[in-house]
Amino acid sequence: MLLSSLLPISVFLLTCLTTLFVVRKSAQANSNTPTSIEKPQASSPAVARFLFRAGVLVDANTEALRLCSEIPTSRFDWEALHKVLSTKFPDFPSTQGAAQDRDLTVLKSCNPNDASTITLDQWNDVARVTIAPDGAPDSARRTAILQAMFQAPNPIWKVTSKGTVTWRNSAYKSLGATLGFCADTQHLFDTSSIKPGEPPQKFKLSSLDGTRTHWFNVTAVRAGKDTMYYATEADAEVSAQDARRSFVQTFSKTFAQLSTGLAIFDQNRKLILFNPALTELTGLSADFLSNQCDLFSFFDQLREHHVAPLRNTHAAWHVQNEEMLQQAKNGTYNETWSLPTGVTYKVSGRPHPDGALVILIEDITAAISVTRRFRSELEQMHGVLDVVDQSLIVVSPTGQIRLHNKAYRDLWKSDPDNCFADYTFNDALKHWEADCLPSPVWDKLKGRVLSTSDRSSWSETVAKKSGEEITLEVSPVAGGVTLLRFCESHTAEIALTATQ
Secondary structure (H helix, E strand, O other), rough: OOHHHHHHHHHHHHHHHHHHHHHHHHHHHHHOOOOOOOOOOOOOHHHHHEEEOOOOEEOOOOHHHHHHOOOOOOOOHHHEEEEHOOOOOOOOOOOOOOOOOOOHHHHHHHOOOOEEEEEEEEEOEEEEEEEEOOHHHHHHHHHHHHHHHHHOOOOOEOOOOOEEEEOOOOOHHHHHHHHHHOOOOOOOOOHHHHOOOOOEEEEEEEEOOOEEEEEEEEEEEEEOOEEEEEEEEOOHHHHHHHHHHHHHHHHHHHOOOOOOEEEEEEEEEEEEEHHHHHHHHHHHEEEEEEEOOOOOHHHHHHHHHHOOOOOOHHHHHHHHHHHHHHHHHHEEEEEEEEOOOOEEEEEEEOOOOOHOOEEEEEEHHHHHOOOOOOOHHHHHEEEEEEHHHEEEEEEEOEEEEEEEHHHHHHHHHHOHHHHOOEHHHHHHHHHHHHHEEEOOOOOOOOHHOOOOOOOOOOEEEEEOOOOOEEEEEEEEHHHHEEEEEEEEEOOOOOOHHHOO
């Protein structure tokens, strides 16, 4: 009786197990999943997101609604959220409102063991509150990066491959508002000419009314299929370049009238500035000089144009250039180039600020000709005076010996030209007094020769220790110059005559 009652139940259970086995086998055969049961992956911590408008909650996700249900209040608004969050986040604002066009703030929990964060993104009367619990560091890091980019002081924006601006930071929008543009609809920068990986390019932005102008250096960086652009202000850089350009122009105009050739080389020894006189003196073309030739090419061209003195070999010429460069750095380079054409150049090198170098080329042919002519005339005058039998000497107003003749050198056994130091009237006077007997004539002569008031002619007789009597004749000459003549009276020895 018992077996007959259990038999239907056993058949039912066997039928169920068989059906379950068949269904399971069929599912395994029609899927790519392994036969073993895998543990489900741990889900990431839930993030609560709220959307408020004018302090009223208008939208929330599931986790945010769960948080709302835990708060015993009839109306969940900004004040209610502040009461809940202020215990862990004391800096959470009690009222909704942005301090600027868009305000992005990241708050961290005051508990050092709690890594949860709140991201508060506000604009106009809208606020988006995102609560990332502990265990979501990636979200917090992305939020911090977004905050850093949005609040960066320089304009940053993203452009798609089709040229559409999809994101702008606060500095970009503020710049557009300052210049009178609508930054949400108008492009401030035409970045079609700059590609990612290229050096930064300068862009000029002017306000719509034309009263303000700003310069920026813009760099493009690839961001997936899009491009990020970063702009840094370059007003100071452009102003410095304009000031330098203006200075160079003024400098060029100032030295354009100089007759001295001027060549300025920078710290890399490239020619950065020259004046027209340089081309006139050297014969070098303006095209060659304008191509920023280096220092050695410059001197090589001078040598090719027969402006610089020739050396035996090209190597010797370069050795001299190296020596010249070192002397110019010290400010001691100074040479006179006498060319076969009869032209004479004075070439000097001077150091310049910031490691630059200045080469000056001056035509001194006329001065050299005058000097040579003066020397020739002076030699002729010496020759004429040497023929005169009387002993002559010419003294300048300052007491310098200008001229003397052979008779003077024979009489006094003295040659002022061969003295190591400058031979003056006082030196000659001491020599005369030493060779003559004592006489008041010498004091009188000293007072009259160097005097500018009494310029009358006079003569006196003095006696040498050797016995000769000499007549001294003093004759003023134009320009304060004094001519002294020593005439021998007779050769009898005074001491011997006195004895007889």
